[in-house]
Amino acid sequence: MKNQVTSIYKQAERFAEITKKNIICGNIVRAKKCLALAERLFITGSIETKNAISNVYVFSVSSFMEVRHCNISHLFPKRLKQNISNRLMRLACNV
Numbered sequence: 314m315k316n317q318v319t320s321i322y323k324q325a326e327r328f329a330e331i332t333k334k335n336i337i338c339g340n341i342v343r344a345k346k347c348l349a350l351a352e353r354l355f356i357t358g359s360i361e362t363k364n365a366i367s368n369v370y371v372f373s374v375s376s377f378m379e380v381r382h383c384n385i386s387h388l389f390p391k392r393l394k395q396n397i398s399n400r401l402m403r404l405a406c407n408v
Contacts, residue, residue, distance in 0.1 A: 329373035
């Protein structure tokens, strides 16, 4: 019961942690698979799933990479990379 995940947002958070752990451990192949799965969920998922991937998963993984100065942005699939660019543009416009 300790590891029970209750919401799509908690699941996205846990999925981001798994992806970040793979990056830290140097398991780039597995991290790339996680990112590809996240993109598939972002494309085919419900509105709530898309929001969770965009607002929790992408934000968490991209923030982690920025803080750690990871130069692995080429690992992000096209649609997730586009989502990051859109998010940054919205933030720039709000400042």
